[in-house]
Amino acid sequence: MRKLAAIILTVGLILILLLGVQELPSFGKPDNPDNNEVSRYYIENATKDTGATNIVTGIILDYRAFDTFVESSVLFTASIIVILILKKNGNKTE
Amino acid sequence: MKSVILKEISKVIIPFIQIFGVYVIFHGHLSPGGGFAGGTIIGASFILYRIVFGMEYAQKKFKYEILMPILCFSIMLYGILKGYSFITGGSHLNFPQPPLGTSGDILSGGFLLPLNILVGTIVAIVIYFLYSLFDKGEI
């Protein structure tokens, strides 16, 4: 009974999402709405501003380096949390 | 996990894995890769050393009191470098910055090479810590 309800809920969710996919613009056309002037600026001026020939590295370490800083702090926080939960030395000192 | 074949072959192959990881980090602004992929490769070589040789040898080589300050100083130095470039570059003050250089060299691109090295160090140490904590409960 519970498994039947779970399967019906999942199939309903997939049908609703596929209805949304039908409204998307065609895959890979050059005049999609998300290939606007932002990506044009990044491709044209990446070598002049940063000096990198890998455009993706130039974006994540020069134009948007703040996002990489916050993501490194997320990794650091995850490691601190796992140390606090699982370290065994001196856990029961009472 | 203490057979003789594993020990002899990993003594030969672990330096090659680390050299490949350092190559991927240093050429991060010229070819695909960068800090995260190179850091994962170096962290995987640390995990291989700990699996093959056991806990006592790994605890002598990778001590907790040396790796933890390196991790904390790396992320603080990333914040200081990024803050310096953020403040001086945006307000047209023209403070000294690392030179841009010619594209195609390794020492080019201003702040790209130091930031890549710092990100690689952080990822390698975190991946080694996550494995060793789930294995035995101590680093």
Add this chain to the structure above:
Amino acid sequence: MEALLTNYYEACSMILFGVGFAVLLLHSNLIKKIIGMNIMDTAIFLFFIAKGYIEKREAPIIVDVYKGVDAYINPVPSSLMLTGIVVAVSTTAFALALTVKLHEEYGTIELDEIMKMKGD
């Protein structure tokens, strides 16, 4: 229906999302639930990175000579999803650490037995 067949990347990523959601609901073992969460994360990464492709253009790395602005794909979605992959790894590590502590406390990993032991 033809729109689903030309956009097959997005359609398959939605089906993968549904599969991961079903794994999260049907099994009662905690480790299988964590695997289902990882499958849902991977489906979202596939959806976003496939939005950046343009036909007959190549990867955004300047090899020998700069070929103009109309020869490279969109570099923005790939760089934004690098952060997402790292966040998915951190979430999986935290969930697995909590599972180890639950096993030490209750002696089992099945969620149904833990709910019976708690007395709900």
